[in-house]
Amino acid sequence: MERPRFCSIFFILLLLALVSLDWISWAWTAPDCIIADSLLFPNLSYYVQFCTLAPGLHLVASCSNVKDMAQTLERVPRDTEVLCLQGMVSSLPANAFDDFHSLQLLRLQLGAINITSRTFQGLDQLQYLFFEHHAPCCLSLFLPPNCLETLRSLSSLSFQGYCLNYSQNINLPTSLRHLTLRNSCLTKLQELQRLFPSLLLGSSPTPSIKLRTPFLEVLDLSYNLQLKQVGVRALHGLKLRSLILDGTTLKTFDLTGSGLLHLDFLSLVGTGIEKLPGSVTGYSELRALDLGKNQIQNNLENGDIPSYKALEFLGLHDNYLQSLPIRFLSTLPQLQRLNLSMNKLGPTLEIPEGVFSTNLRVLDLSHNHLCDVPHGAFLPQLQELWLSGNNISSLSNESMQGLRGLRTLDLSWNQIKVLKPGWLSHLPALTTLNLLGTYLEIISGIQLQGPQMLRHLKLGSVEMLDIYPPWFPMLLSLEIQAEACIRFMSLSGEPFLLLENLTLQASYVLRQPDTTTIHFPSLRRLTLRGYSLMLSTSQLQRFFPQQLPLLEHFSIWCDNDNAVDLHLFGMPRLRVLELGYLNFFYESSTVKLEMLLKELPQLQALALSHLNIRNLSVSSFKGLHHLKLLLLSSQLALEMDSNLQEFIPQMPPYVYFSNVTFTCQCEVSWVESWATQAPNTFVYGLEKSICMANASDYSNTLLFSFLATHCPHDTEFWGFLISFTLVLLLTILPLIGCHKWSWLHYLQTLLHACWWKLGGHRLRGQFNYDVFISYCEMDQAWVLEELVPVLEKPPPEGEGLRLCLPARDFGIGNDRMESMIACMSKSRSTLCVLTGQALASPWCNLELRLATYHLIARPGTARLLLLFLEPVDRQKLHGYHRLSRWLQKEDYFDLSQGGVEWDTFCEQLKRQLRKA
Numbered sequence: 001m002e003r004p005r006f007c008s009i010f011f012i013l014l015l016l017a018l019v020s021l022d023w024i025s026w027a028w029t030a031p032d033c034i035i036a037d038s039l040l041f042p043n044l045s046y047y048v049q050f051c052t053l054a055p056g057l058h059l060v061a062s063c064s065n066v067k068d069m070a071q072t073l074e075r076v077p078r079d080t081e082v083l084c085l086q087g088m089v090s091s092l093p094a095n096a097f098d099d100f101h102s103l104q105l106l107r108l109q110l111g112a113i114n115i116t117s118r119t120f121q122g123l124d125q126l127q128y129l130f131f132e133h134h135a136p137c138c139l140s141l142f143l144p145p146n147c148l149e150t151l152r153s154l155s156s157l158s159f160q161g162y163c164l165n166y167s168q169n170i171n172l173p174t175s176l177r178h179l180t181l182r183n184s185c186l187t188k189l190q191e192l193q194r195l196f197p198s199l200l201l202g203s204s205p206t207p208s209i210k211l212r213t214p215f216l217e218v219l220d221l222s223y224n225l226q227l228k229q230v231g232v233r234a235l236h237g238l239k240l241r242s243l244i245l246d247g248t249t250l251k252t253f254d255l256t257g258s259g260l261l262h263l264d265f266l267s268l269v270g271t272g273i274e275k276l277p278g279s280v281t282g283y284s285e286l287r288a289l290d291l292g293k294n295q296i297q298n299n300l301e302n303g304d305i306p307s308y309k310a311l312e313f314l315g316l317h318d319n320y321l322q323s324l325p326i327r328f329l330s331t332l333p334q335l336q337r338l339n340l341s342m343n344k345l346g347p348t349l350e351i352p353e354g355v356f357s358t359n360l361r362v363l364d365l366s367h368n369h370l371c372d373v374p375h376g377a378f379l380p381q382l383q384e385l386w387l388s389g390n391n392i393s394s395l396s397n398e399s400m401q402g403l404r405g406l407r408t409l410d411l412s413w414n415q416i417k418v419l420k421p422g423w424l425s426h427l428p429a430l431t432t433l434n435l436l437g438t439y440l441e442i443i444s445g446i447q448l449q450g451p452q453m454l455r456h457l458k459l460g461s462v463e464m465l466d467i468y469p470p471w472f473p474m475l476l477s478l479e480i481q482a483e484a485c486i487r488f489m490s491l492s493g494e495p496f497l498l499l500e501n502l503t504l505q506a507s508y509v510l511r512q513p514d515t516t517t518i519h520f521p522s523l524r525r526l527t528l529r530g531y532s533l534m535l536s537t538s539q540l541q542r543f544f545p546q547q548l549p550l551l552e553h554f555s556i557w558c559d560n561d562n563a564v565d566l567h568l569f570g571m572p573r574l575r576v577l578e579l580g581y582l583n584f585f586y587e588s589s590t591v592k593l594e595m596l597l598k599e600l601p602q603l604q605a606l607a608l609s610h611l612n613i614r615n616l617s618v619s620s621f622k623g624l625h626h627l628k629l630l631l632l633s634s635q636l637a638l639e640m641d642s643n644l645q646e647f648i649p650q651m652p653p654y655v656y657f658s659n660v661t662f663t664c665q666c667e668v669s670w671v672e673s674w675a676t677q678a679p680n681t682f683v684y685g686l687e688k689s690i691c692m693a694n695a696s697d698y699s700n701t702l703l704f705s706f707l708a709t710h711c712p713h714d715t716e717f718w719g720f721l722i723s724f725t726l727v728l729l730l731t732i733l734p735l736i737g738c739h740k741w742s743w744l745h746y747l748q749t750l751l752h753a754c755w756w757k758l759g760g761h762r763l764r765g766q767f768n769y770d771v772f773i774s775y776c777e778m779d780q781a782w783v784l785e786e787l788v789p790v791l792e793k794p795p796p797e798g799e800g801l802r803l804c805l806p807a808r809d810f811g812i813g814n815d816r817m818e819s820m821i822a823c824m825s826k827s828r829s830t831l832c833v834l835t836g837q838a839l840a841s842p843w844c845n846l847e848l849r850l851a852t853y854h855l856i857a858r859p860g861t862a863r864l865l866l867l868f869l870e871p872v873d874r875q876k877l878h879g880y881h882r883l884s885r886w887l888q889k890e891d892y893f894d895l896s897q898g899g900v901e902w903d904t905f906c907e908q909l910k911r912q913l914r915k916a
Contacts, residue, residue: 030075051084094118133161223247290315300325351376378402413437424450436460477501657685666711772827829863
């Protein structure tokens with residue numbers, strides 16, 4: 001090969017290798033924002049605080065310290081379902097949320113904001129809209145009359161801590177069902193007519209709607225402290241189902257003649273009313289009435305008692321009742337649910353016959369200082385009995401007589417010390433039993449016999465608890481709590497065949513004798529809390545001797561810093577793993593994080609808290625191909641190995657750091673660029689994390705501040721620039737002796753391409769050719785006779801493409817290298833015809849390399865297509881791995897097998913060329 005040609009080829013290859021380098025970061029972060037998917041880890045809000053979700057919604061973005069709305073929303077994913085914004089923003093411009101077409105809940109805590117009539121345009125899926133200001137004083141808020149009209153799916157609208165005094169004639173969407181004006185400055189209900197005239201029947205946009213089809217189902221006016229009285233006909237014509245006035249200062253309440261003939265639910269909790277509201281006319285169809293936290297105990301028996309013939313729910317909790325309001329309760333023939341909790345009905349309570357409706361299903365007597373289960377005329381129809389927080393000490397056979405239909409019994413947090421055999425014999429329908437917080441020391445299956453379908457059981461003791469068989473084979477969930485120890489005595493066989501949810505909370509969990517086994521073949525969720533030194537691999541294996549094939553969620557917390565080694569085994573379907581306060585990663589421990597996780601191939605969410613991990617490396621996450629969420633909480637002096645950069649492309653979509661302290665070292669300088677730039681992984685908490693130089697360093701130095709001050713920036717990039725300059729200088733010296741100084745042309749072309757890539761500019765010259773065709777001499781006949789006529793045929797039969805053929809378009813007498821470079825740079829695309837002879841041709845290989853260079857240096861402009869005339873091993877192509885990255889499946893054409901018809905091939909080829 002001639003010396004100039006050799007110099008040119010060497011220089012081109014060197015430049016191709018250099019420009020193909022690319023720096024890619026793989027994570028992103030939204031300042032002061034939390035992006036989360038609650039389906040991956042339901043307990044995420046325990047570690048990372050974000051706004052409350054609505055049922056069925058799980059993609060949430062919660063941002064605080066918002067000052068620039070546009071800048072904040074740039075980093076929020078467009079498919080977000082829940083968006084919560086907190087900060088100080090002066091105004092919301094038109095179409096502020098136009099890009100968030102999936103948004104269904106919007107919560108705004110932005111202070112005094114200006115809203116335009118077009119602010120909420122584009123939110124066709126929005127169902128919940130909340131304006132909130134949490135402060136003692138209210139803020140003024142002006143809403144243009146038509147700003148909510150475009151929200152066609154809005155069902156709930158809430159204003160909390162805002163005054164709407166300057167707004168009027170606000171048009172509400174007809175889809176609205178729940179309206180809240182909480183902690184506002186309403187003084188009388190008549191103001192609603194000025195604010196929302198469409199609420200009233202006379203001015204409703206759809207007056208033809210039947211009266212029983214409500215335009216608004218719930219009106220919540222709670223904690224309007226200036227609303228002291230409700231005038232007659234204040235809500236005349238309002239179509240309403242539920243009215244909530246909790247926390248107002250009403251002394252009297254009467255909606256007689258107001259027009260609310262179809263009111264179903266009325267809540268007056270904590271209003272200080274002195275007598276019962278109502279009359280036969282105004283409340284003939286009232287089904288639910290909540291009068292909790294008032295002082296009306298004397299009025300329930302004295303004076304005229306309103307008639308609530310249709311009442312199904314009555315709330316009288318926290319009303320200082322010292323006896324049952326027998327006269328009042330006997331006038332409620334349809335009553336189904338009665339809440340008498342937090343009164344003073346104890347220590348004994350006798351229920352006279354006929355005081356309760358035969359329709360009563362739920363009775364709540366919690367926190368009433370009862371020393372015994374109420375006795376008297378209990379009804380067989382009663383389904384739920386709540387007796388939590390009383391002083392009941394023992395339960396006998398006579399305690400539960402007459403409750404044959406009872407399904408739920410809550411006796412938690414009582415002084416129960418003895419369960420006499422047969423005390424549940426009168427409850428054959430019982431499915432849920434709660435005995436948490438008792439003083440029981442021994443529980444036997446014999447003591448719980450009677451119910452045939454007990455599914456949910458909670459047992460607890462303030463000291464220790466011994467559990468004896470026989471057990472319930474139909475249990476679905478079991479929770480056991482004890483301050484000291486839980487002992488399973490002489491269990492054998494498979495007593496928990498259907499158990500899906502198991503929670504054990506104690507310092508010790510023992511089995512006696514140790515040779516017995518417990519089987520949980522259907523367990524899906526396992527929670528272990530409060531363990532101490534007895535937690536070990538051997539104990540866990542003895543307690544769960546067989547695999548847990550269906551286990552999906554495993555949570556284990558230990559309150560002791562001396563927990564010993566632990567291994568997970570036999571959990572092939574585990575999706576969520578939560579570990580906390582387990583100090584088995586101390587220096588002398590043989591347990592490493594990778595050993596703990598290697599048997600969990602299906603793991604999707606991993607939460608690690610207070611574990612003293614010390615070091616994270618790439619080996620910890622090998623094999624976790626399905627991991628989607630990683631949470632590190634309350635870790636001290638955490639080191640992240642530099643080899644974690646190898647794992648960056650496989651990092652889960654969500655990585656959270658909560659209260660994590662790092663060691664101050666420059667080896668983690670890569671973390672900052674990874675956490676702030678690229679789109680594959682959302683990283684939260686690093687910008688607020690601190691680092692410590694040593695164990696005694698409590699200076700609270702921000703990690704990013706330390707890296708910016710003490711560590712060189714972009715060391716790899718500057719190293720590349722320095723080495724590139726040295727190699728360039730060493731390369732120029734021998735090139736000066738090349739014939740005709742052709743290296744100057746190559747250098748000019750390279751600088752032009754680099755300037756285009758770095759500056760974002762497109763090549764300015766016009767393209768002289770549509771396609772540059774590269775082929776070897778042996779394939780020239782096929783190219784000229786078969787391919788070229790098809791592509792150059794003029795319209796309308798053909799495409800009329802301008803082709804550049806080396807044998808035809810290279811000037812006579814010109815240097816082939818110069819002509820090839822010039823023609824390829826002036827062609828929109830390059831088509832390489834590849835055969836075994838072409839791969840053996842130096843010119844075809846050079847043209848393929850130069851086309852690859854144009855493809856990388858001019859992304860989005862240059863195009864490369866490969867046409868295989870015979871079977872060729874693609875791995876033999878120069879730069880195969882680079883080509884596989886930049887080329888799509890549609891850029892390859894294979895005519896070697898004869899499986900593609902010629903017409904079909906021509907159409908596909910012309911279609912790809914048209915895209916250039």
